[in-house]
Amino acid sequence: MKKTLLAALLSVVGMHCAVAAEPIDPIQPVKVENPALVNLGKMLFFDPRLSRSGFISCNSCHNLATGGVDNLKTSIGDRWAQGPINSPTVLNSFGQIAQFWDGRAKTLEEQAAGPIANPLEMASTHEMAVKVIASIPGYAKYFKAAFGDAGVTIDRITEAMAAFEKTLVTPNSRFDKWLKGNKKALTKQELAGYQLFKSSGCTMCHNGEKVGGSSFQKMGLVRPYETTNTAEGVKAVSGRDQDRMTFKVPILRNVELTYPYFHDGEAATLEKAVEVMGDVQLGRRYTEKETAQIVAFLKTLTGDQPKITYPVLPPSSAATPAFDPWAPAKK
Amino acid sequence: MKKTLLAALLSVVGMHCAVAAEPIDPIQPVKVENPALVNLGKMLFFDPRLSRSGFISCNSCHNLATGGVDNLKTSIGDRWAQGPINSPTVLNSFGQIAQFWDGRAKTLEEQAAGPIANPLEMASTHEMAVKVIASIPGYAKYFKAAFGDAGVTIDRITEAMAAFEKTLVTPNSRFDKWLKGNKKALTKQELAGYQLFKSSGCTMCHNGEKVGGSSFQKMGLVRPYETTNTAEGVKAVSGRDQDRMTFKVPILRNVELTYPYFHDGEAATLEKAVEVMGDVQLGRRYTEKETAQIVAFLKTLTGDQPKITYPVLPPSSAATPAFDPWAPAKK
Numbered sequence: 160m161k162k163t164l165l166a167a168l169l170s171v172v173g174m175h176c177a178v179a180a181e182p183i184d185p186i187q188p189v190k191v192e193n194p195a196l197v198n199l200g201k202m203l204f205f206d207p208r209l210s211r212s213g214f215i216s217c218n219s220c221h222n223l224a225t226g227g228v229d230n231l232k233t234s235i236g237d238r239w240a241q242g243p244i245n246s247p248t249v250l251n252s253f254g255q256i257a258q259f260w261d262g263r264a265k266t267l268e269e270q271a272a273g274p275i276a277n278p279l280e281m282a283s284t285h286e287m288a289v290k291v292i293a294s295i296p297g298y299a300k301y302f303k304a305a306f307g308d309a310g311v312t313i314d315r316i317t318e319a320m321a322a323f324e325k326t327l328v329t330p331n332s333r334f335d336k337w338l339k340g341n342k343k344a345l346t347k348q349e350l351a352g353y354q355l356f357k358s359s360g361c362t363m364c365h366n367g368e369k370v371g372g373s374s375f376q377k378m379g380l381v382r383p384y385e386t387t388n389t390a391e392g393v394k395a396v397s398g399r400d401q402d403r404m405t406f407k408v409p410i411l412r413n414v415e416l417t418y419p420y421f422h423d424g425e426a427a428t429l430e431k432a433v434e435v436m437g438d439v440q441l442g443r444r445y446t447e448k449e450t451a452q453i454v455a456f457l458k459t460l461t462g463d464q465p466k467i468t469y470p471v472l473p474p475s476s477a478a479t480p481a482f483d484p485w486a487p488a489k490k
Numbered sequence: 491m492k493k494t495l496l497a498a499l500l501s502v503v504g505m506h507c508a509v510a511a512e513p514i515d516p517i518q519p520v521k522v523e524n525p526a527l528v529n530l531g532k533m534l535f536f537d538p539r540l541s542r543s544g545f546i547s548c549n550s551c552h553n554l555a556t557g558g559v560d561n562l563k564t565s566i567g568d569r570w571a572q573g574p575i576n577s578p579t580v581l582n583s584f585g586q587i588a589q590f591w592d593g594r595a596k597t598l599e600e601q602a603a604g605p606i607a608n609p610l611e612m613a614s615t616h617e618m619a620v621k622v623i624a625s626i627p628g629y630a631k632y633f634k635a636a637f638g639d640a641g642v643t644i645d646r647i648t649e650a651m652a653a654f655e656k657t658l659v660t661p662n663s664r665f666d667k668w669l670k671g672n673k674k675a676l677t678k679q680e681l682a683g684y685q686l687f688k689s690s691g692c693t694m695c696h697n698g699e700k701v702g703g704s705s706f707q708k709m710g711l712v713r714p715y716e717t718t719n720t721a722e723g724v725k726a727v728s729g730r731d732q733d734r735m736t737f738k739v740p741i742l743r744n745v746e747l748t749y750p751y752f753h754d755g756e757a758a759t760l761e762k763a764v765e766v767m768g769d770v771q772l773g774r775r776y777t778e779k780e781t782a783q784i785v786a787f788l789k790t791l792t793g794d795q796p797k798i799t800y801p802v803l804p805p806s807s808a809a810t811p812a813f814d815p816w817a818p819a820k821k
């Protein structure tokens with residue numbers, strides 16, 4: 160009897176350990192709690208009227224057709240401004256340790272408020288964004304459905320956007336199928352890549368259900384990372400010198416789609432990104448074969464992309480402030 | 491007997507006349523003949539990699555979230571260029587007498603080739619567009635499904651885009667319901683607006699199933715139209731002085747969504763557009779009440795907007811030319 164119990168216990172512990180032994184967890188599709196809020200958030204996410212010009216929407220740089228990014232080194236902002244940093248993906252972005260490369264926003268709500276008012280991005284103001292959205296009669300019913308009344312505030316705008324963004328989860332990647340027990344889901348090369356990804360230390364940072372996004376790390380841990388990009392990382396938030404070049408560890412889900420890589424977008428290919436990471440973070444020069452294995456593994460992290468019905472936005476009214484993309488810049 | 495026959499004939503003629511008497515026809519949903527071609531066209535329509543910068547797609551200025559236009563006076567192009575003319579809607583655009591305000595393209599296929607290579611719009615070249623699309627491995631299966639093989643040419647790209655655009659029809663407007671016999675579909679004010687629209691001559695040009703798009707007309711027929719916009723209209727195509735300021739009559743379906751109005755985008759509201767049209771085309775000053783009636787009628791032309799599932803685009807490869815939005819301009 161005792162022996163059987165022990166065997167059972169060991170078996171449970173064994174199973175638990177087998178599961179817990181993988182540093183990456185499958186990602187789960189999201190449960191939508193307030194569909195009206197999500198729908199409003201989707202409309203706002205695609206609405207270019209949140210920008211000064213009336214041309215740039217959240218989706219311009221976090222394009223859901225292309226992995227939730229713009230596939231540019233750094234993003235194009237108002238008046239073709241050259242953004243300071245690479246656009247991180249909006250896919251699976253909910254629940255990270257923080258938002259932005261330097262973690263300066265705690266939540267998606269807080270993050271969403273940033274680009275609207277950033278002069279190098281959408282270049283509007285929160286006051287103007289509220290004024291514009293409130294001037295569009297067709298939005299009233301969507302705010303009412305989401306919040307109970309038609310009042311427009313910046314907090315409601317960002318709450319709705321964040322609710323939409325929370326739904327942008329990409330389950331069912333081949334790697335998740337493998338994690339869940341389908342051992343045929345990966346090829347030998349991909350599996351070898353995963354073993355190497357673990358054994359050489361990548362999973363120290365790239366772990367959990369997002370394969371990243373849960374910690375900060377210095378870029379250039381064992382060897383300085385050379386870049387002309389002037390972003391200082393967490394130092395810009397903390398003011399502390401030791402936080403220079405410390406960035407949030409990016410999410411590797413759908414990494415095949417989210418090129419180019421790093422905060423400066425300087426790695427154009429996955430091969431280059433793996434090579435540089437090995438070198439500056441782990442002090443390891445991967446062989447060509449090893450790099451190919453890791454890249455093959457990384458490509459198994461592409462999940463089902465969110466199915467988006469493109470929104471139809473309500474028209475502006477005579478009360479909507481006019482957009483003039485070429486208006487002289489304010490000093 | 492003879493009397494009955496005559497009555498029957500008169501009745502048939504009468505019915506026919508009653509239908510034929512309306513200068514506007516209902517618009518019909520489109521039959522998709524080659525869904526694979528349409529799907530490929532949708533992907534290309536949303537793909538920003540057809541532009542020099544990798545940032546601007548067809549949808550940037552013909553946004554299907556906002557009536558197939560950008561709601562700007564003139565469009566933003568490569569490097570924030572100020573376009574010369576207002577973006578016409580892509581909705582219901584198939585089968586017009588020609589494409590572009592000056593009619594310089596005969597077909598949607600021919601039109602689609604224009605902006606890709608226009609330095610003030612997408613600023614790429616046809617050669618580059620083909621090179622980019624051909625370098626994206628994930629497109630091969632879509633070209634194969636659409637054309638039988640994976641070959642990429644500019645003609646195939648524009649043929650696919652045009653096939654998609656042909657599906658962008660907006661049936662079931664309230665006015666169409668009224669045309670089809672539902673006399674409750676319009677209010678008294680809207681109906682009065684329609685009667686005035688007909689009786690004051692608007693339907694001389696704005697007729698047929700698109701309520702426009704079937705003829706060219708001089709802007710400023712009875713009184714010169716004053717504008718700082720330098721577009722010369724058909725003269726730019728024909729070279730003939732008498733074609734100066736002659737433009738294609740724009741489609742009025744969904745006109746509620748396609749503000750601002752005219753080739754120069756100078757009329758911000760429908761009220762203003764109706765007022766100016768009455769003045770310079772018809773020599774008529776509408777009263778405030780009349781203008782409100784016509785505007786009310788025009789708003790009944792908004793139909794069901796196309797239901798678009800946002801495409802997921804295949805990633806670039808190492809062979810894809812790099813995009814550098816801020817590269818020095820070529821002389």
